[in-house]
Amino acid sequence: MKPSDGPREKVRCKVAYNVTKPGRSLTLDLRCASDAYKTVLLANIEQSGRELSGDWFESEYRQGGKVYGTNKDGLIEARIEGNTVAALVTIQTKSNHQSFLMEASGSWMSEVAIELNEDAR
Numbered sequence: 001m002k003p004s005d006g007p008r009e010k011v012r013c014k015v016a017y018n019v020t021k022p023g024r025s026l027t028l029d030l031r032c033a034s035d036a037y038k039t040v041l042l043a044n045i046e047q048s049g050r051e052l053s054g055d056w057f058e059s060e061y062r063q064g065g066k067v068y069g070t071n072k073d074g075l076i077e078a079r080i081e082g083n084t085v086a087a088l089v090t091i092q093t094k095s096n097h098q099s100f101l102m103e104a105s106g107s108w109m110s111e112v113a114i115e116l117n118e119d120a121r
Contacts, residue, residue, distance in 0.1 A: 001034055001112050009034040013114050023047070032114070047071060052078060 001009045013032040020026060028043040038060050045054035050070045057064035063085060069078025076091040080102075087104035096118035103111055 001032075001037060001109060003037075003109055009036060011037070011112075011114065013116065015116060032112075037109075043067060052076065056080060056082075 001011050003009070011032045011034040013030060015031075016029045018027045018029075025044075025046050028041070028045065030039075030041040030043075032039045032041075040059045041056060042059070043054055043056040045052055045067060050072055052067065052069045052071055054067045055064065056067055063082050065080060065082030065085070067078055067080050067089075069076060069089070074093040076089070076093075078089045078091075080087050080089055085104060085107055087102050087107065089103075090099075090101045092099045098116040100112070100114040100116065102113075
């Protein structure tokens with residue numbers, strides 16, 4: 001995580017996806033924490049063809065809004081918007097690895113980069 005007014009911080013995250021309509025709809029529950037920050041993000045995403053749309057809510061900072069973008073071959077490029085935030089999000093999925101990059105220039109949290117690996121079961 002890169003706050004606009006401070007150094008980068010390591011963050012630990014867990015994410016859970018619930019596919020409600022295979023290939024068309026899912027819910028996301030992302031929980032991250034660093035020494036100074038905690039975030040709990042919930043999102044509902046619908047997909048029609050390559051187009052994505054939905055809504056999100058972050059409960060620690062009480063922010064929410066809309067999501068829209070595209071999904072092509074495991075590469076998601078999206079924009080999130082709320083009353084006080086706008087950000088570009090890129091998510092790349094390959095096998096059991098997922099990278100997440102959110103860039104919100106001008107925001108208090110200017111960048112969040114997360115590398116996720118699926119737990120072995």
